Amino acid sequence: MKKHCLALDLKDDDALIAKYEEYHVNVWPEVLDSLANSGINHMEIYRVGNRLFMIIEVEDGFSFDRKAKLDAGNEKVQEWEVLMWNYQQALPFAKPGEKWLPMDKIFEFEADD
Template sequence: MRYCLALDLKDDPALIAEYERYHQRIWPEIEASIRESGINNMEIYRIGNRLFMIMETNETFSFDAKSAADAANPKVQEWEQMLWTYQQALPMAKPGEKWVLMEQIFEL
């Protein structure tokens, strides 16, 4: 299954550059948590301060299970809290929501 999500960064070139540096070499515990959740491939793209994530998952993946596993993983919580320094919620995000699931409107 493919999921696409969006999130904004704070519109500060220095913060954006630092955020990108963190993603050039993510922590091994973060990569492990991603793979263990059933995500086979993940890509993040940026234009300006807008991020776009594509996730390719297998049949075992669920957002609820991923959220529960992340909440129980101190290293993931540390990573997420650190990254929130650079991120900001989309205007339409629900309270506490970071990455917002996008709706597919076209496929060729």
Template sequence: MRYCLALDLKDDPALIAEYEQYHEKIWPEIEESIRSSGITDMEIYRIGNRLFMIMETTDDFSFERKSSMDAGNPKVQEWEDLMWTYQQALPLAKPGEKWLLMDRIFKL
């Protein structure tokens, strides 16, 4: 399965540069968490302060299971807290929401 998600960064060039540096080499515990949840490939793109993530997953991947796994992983919680330093919710996000799932509206 493929999922596409969006999120904003705080519109500050120094913070954006730091965020990108963290993603040049993510923590090994974070990569393990991503892979063990059933995500087989992940890419993040940026334009301005808008982020776009593409995730390829196994057929049995579940956002609920990933969320539960993350909640029980202190290193993931540490990473998420750190990343929130740089991120900001999209204007239409509900309280506590970060990455929002996008709807595909066209396919060639």
């Protein structure tokens, strides 16, 4: 099992942020199926202000490239992505076309038993 952390911004508008969160109360079943089929076993999204932070736990064979190819061929996932882009915006330092950006782990702590 491997963990990835990613970040993305929402448009800085309280009404849009509230609507985005509403959509995530009942994510479309086709989107949830695509997550599972791509090898994602667990996902959490956190928000502070308009910044989002996503943690995913994936199977050993997981690939972001493979997931992107699967998503590109899934009409409902593409519809979801277009809809979500109404609320999302790229991070200020993102390259054109980049959405969720992987974060680098810079610290880890584990207490002794």
